[in-house]
Amino acid sequence: xxxxxxxxxxxxxxxxxxxxxxxxxxxxxxxxxxxxxxxxxxxxxxxxxxxxxxxxxxxxxxxxxxxxxxxxxxxxxxxxxxxxxxxxxxxxxxxxxxxxxxxxxxxxxxxxxxxxxxxxxxxxxxxxxxxxxxxxxxxxxxxxxxx
Numbered sequence: 077x078x079x080x081x082x083x084x085x086x087x088x089x090x091x092x093x094x095x096x097x098x099x100x101x102x103x104x105x106x107x108x109x110x111x112x113x114x115x116x117x118x119x120x121x122x123x124x125x126x127x128x129x130x131x132x133x134x135x136x137x138x139x140x141x142x143x144x145x146x147x148x149x150x151x152x153x154x155x156x157x158x159x160x161x162x163x164x165x166x167x168x169x170x171x172x173x174x175x176x177x178x179x180x181x182x183x184x185x186x187x188x189x190x191x192x193x194x195x196x197x198x199x200x201x202x203x204x205x206x207x208x209x210x211x212x213x214x215x216x217x218x219x220x221x222x223x
Contacts (some may be wrong), residue, residue, distance in 0.1 A: 081126045082136045085110050086160075088148055089141040103124045103160055106139060109165035109177035115178035117161055124182035131146040141196035146174050151193070160186055 086105045091097040126135060148169045152164045152173075161179040173182050178186065187193060 079184065080136065080137055080163070081142060081180045082183040083110060083113065083126070083180050084138050084140065084186070085175065086142050086148065086151060086190075086193060088142045088144060088173075089196070090119055090144045091174060097202045105165055105167065105174040106177065109163050109175040112165065113163035113177040113179050116163060119159070119174065122180050125149070138190070139196045140190060142193055145173050147206040148176060151189075152176055154187055156188060158189070160189065197200070 087102060087106045087109075090101065091105070092102045114123060114127070120129075120188060125131065148164075152162065155162050155176075155178070160181065162176050164173055165175045165177070167174045
């Protein structure tokens with residue numbers, strides 16, 4: 077397949093920043109949404125291509141952040157209105173919308189729906205211990221991982 081397949085994962089930024097969720101809990105929301113989106117669309121030809129054994133080690137995901145629940149619901153409605161299959165993840169038992177993920181899609185076909193949503197880059201960085209890795213773990217970071 078010549079067109080780039082991608083799965084978009086959008087996670088609420090306020091879960092960690094305003095509501096105090098742990099990094100792991102926030103990441104889990106995106107994982108839940110991505111897994112559910114793939115499962116619910118497992119018969120779709122693009123999903124099957126994305127999961128094909130020849131491509132399994134080259135999956136491409138774009139993880140994005142969105143301001144809050146209202147913005148996430150608005151994005152979900154927008155995607156539904158143009159038939160972009162996705163899973164809106166609801167954390168139970170509260171049924172709180174926390175994340176959404178598209179089924180694997182052709183990037184060029186849907187990228188414009190995500191232009192106003194930013195990459196989720198700062199969750200881990202803002203939660204890091206500020207001591208050098210060697211002081212907290214006893215392991216010197218490799219030159220590639222040093223920031």
